[in-house]
Amino acid sequence: MPLAVSLGDPAGIGPEVIAKAWAIREAHRLPPFFAIGDRRSIEAVWNGPIAQIGHPGDAVSVFPEALPLLQVDDPGEIVPGQPNLAGARCALDSVEMAVGLARSGAAAALVTGPVAKAQLYAIGFRHPGQTEFVAERCGVAAENVAMMMVGPDLRTVPVTIHRPLARVPESLTTELILSRARVVARGLVRDFGIARPRLAVAGLNPHAGEGGAMGHEELDIIQPAIDRLREEGLDVSGPLPADTMFHPAARATYDAAICMYHDQALIPLKTLYFDLGVNMTLGLPLIRTSPDHGTAFGIAGRGEANPRAMIAAIALAGQCAKTRAQSQAQAA
Numbered sequence: 001m002p003l004a005v006s007l008g009d010p011a012g013i014g015p016e017v018i019a020k021a022w023a024i025r026e027a028h029r030l031p032p033f034f035a036i037g038d039r040r041s042i043e044a045v046w047n048g049p050i051a052q053i054g055h056p057g058d059a060v061s062v063f064p065e066a067l068p069l070l071q072v073d074d075p076g077e078i079v080p081g082q083p084n085l086a087g088a089r090c091a092l093d094s095v096e097m098a099v100g101l102a103r104s105g106a107a108a109a110l111v112t113g114p115v116a117k118a119q120l121y122a123i124g125f126r127h128p129g130q131t132e133f134v135a136e137r138c139g140v141a142a143e144n145v146a147m148m149m150v151g152p153d154l155r156t157v158p159v160t161i162h163r164p165l166a167r168v169p170e171s172l173t174t175e176l177i178l179s180r181a182r183v184v185a186r187g188l189v190r191d192f193g194i195a196r197p198r199l200a201v202a203g204l205n206p207h208a209g210e211g212g213a214m215g216h217e218e219l220d221i222i223q224p225a226i227d228r229l230r231e232e233g234l235d236v237s238g239p240l241p242a243d244t245m246f247h248p249a250a251r252a253t254y255d256a257a258i259c260m261y262h263d264q265a266l267i268p269l270k271t272l273y274f275d276l277g278v279n280m281t282l283g284l285p286l287i288r289t290s291p292d293h294g295t296a297f298g299i300a301g302r303g304e305a306n307p308r309a310m311i312a313a314i315a316l317a318g319q320c321a322k323t324r325a326q327s328q329a330q331a332a
Helices: 014-023 039-043 056-062 085-104 117-122 130-137 165-171 174-192 206-212 217-231 262-272 308-331
Strands: 003-006 033-037 050-052 067-071 110-112 146-151 154-158 198-202 235-240 256-259 278-282 288-291
Touching: 003 085, 003 308, 014 033, 014 039, 014 067, 014 308, 033 039, 033 056, 033 085, 039 050, 039 067, 056 067, 085 110, 085 117, 085 130, 110 130, 110 308, 130 278, 130 288, 146 174, 146 262, 154 174, 154 262, 174 198, 174 217, 174 256, 174 278, 174 308, 198 217, 206 217, 206 235, 217 235, 256 262, 278 308, 288 308
Parallel strands: 003 033, 003 110, 033 067, 050 067, 110 288, 154 256, 198 235, 198 256
Antiparallel strands: 146 154, 146 278, 278 288
């Protein structure tokens, strides 16, 4: 079964990196996938073969010879690097179609191309990002999903996500940490085949609070969550000083790092694997990944976009779909 890949904003680099991923699919052993979006957004940045299909099931047979494409609404003229509202509507319709196909089982997983939030907000989009949009379409509350950043040997999860740093302490609760950690543990079992996941929980303050000398969040909020997770049988360490969690020896001791805020999770991942980072949403009934980069309008259409993160997102989606399918077959 093929993967569904939404092109993202047609004026961004999504069409280019998806086309480039198809072009070197054999070298990276990518599973069959089909793009969803507007054909002209690909043709504006790539002169390779495109085959429009009428159904996801047609993608596998044409994949060896051309990039399969499900066409959505017409956004009008496509100019790389120049986003507009029609393009935003096309991007939103593309991801909505992709979610529906993945939910119905017509696609094995969902990979989303980068979108421009400012353009989406201008057409009435009311979600913080695609993660929350996909969760809503799947009938899952936002607090019951987790955004996990994935690199070759590092997985990080922010407990609080798009919050001003000054508001992180007031947003952090024991229940929120518990919810995120449980979702991550289940996801590592179901989608990565890790029978007993090891979770490392970061502190919020320098030196993980230094026993209360540098803050009480570790004592009052984080430690109670860790204690409850351990009572539930999970393998959890922490709270740990964040500045010593990400060197090679430390990374070997856990399967995922639970971080307290956005940059605490994303800086180590992007420092180590800037061109390979994948954003994965856990807790959904479907598999969803995305390259960890934006629309990059400034380089769109120049042929400079690096497809490595998109390749990694497609490969990870395929691997997780295979693992989940095997797990479901064994359970049956």
